[in-house]
Amino acid sequence: xxxxxxxxxxxxxxxxxxxxxxxxxxIIENETKxxxxxxxxxxxxxxxxxxxxxxxxxxxxxxxxNHASVAIVNTIPPNSSVAFPIGSQxxxxxxxxxxxxxxxxxxxxxxxxxxxxxxxxxxxMVLLKTGTDTYKLFGSLKA
Numbered sequence: 001x002x003x004x005x006x007x008x009x010x011x012x013x014x015x016x017x018x019x020x021x022x023x024x025x026x027i028i029e030n031e032t033k034x035x036x037x038x039x040x041x042x043x044x045x046x047x048x049x050x051x052x053x054x055x056x057x058x059x060x061x062x063x064x065x066n067h068a069s070v071a072i073v074n075t076i077p078p079n080s081s082v083a084f085p086i087g088s089q090x091x092x093x094x095x096x097x098x099x100x101x102x103x104x105x106x107x108x109x110x111x112x113x114x115x116x117x118x119x120x121x122x123x124x125m126v127l128l129k130t131g132t133d134t135y136k137l138f139g140s141l142k143a
Contacts, residue, residue, distance in 0.1 A: 058088035066095035094118040115141035
């Protein structure tokens with residue numbers, strides 16, 4: 001089960017950084033209480049080197065990136081290599097000092113921002129697949 005990112009002002013098209021950071025904080029605690037009283041368990045995956053995303057990274061996972069000096073780049077592969085279902089979400093946290101970013105595989109685009117890095121240590125971002133090779137990125141971001 002994936003989460004749909006919405007805010008209370010104008011729905012799914014605008015997600016505030018504070019909304020993402022609030023949910024990411026709950027994810028880090030490994031348990032999110034949903035409005036209907038259900039519980040969602042989230043697995044944390046620790047990453048210390050750059051990598052290409054894999055299908056099992058989607059939904060219910062937090063990619064926790066932690067390195068003291070080397071930037072960690074998470075490459076989004078084209079749909080022809082890894083077919084994430086539309087609506088898939090991948091959450092990332094920047095636990096170390098070094099930059100954490102996403103890179104775009106061949107033909108992949110992020111449509112809502114040119115900022116592809118988590119802004120500061122302790123903050124997070126969420127990648128949302130919106131089309132075959134298109135994504136949106138939400139959270140505390142920098143260029």
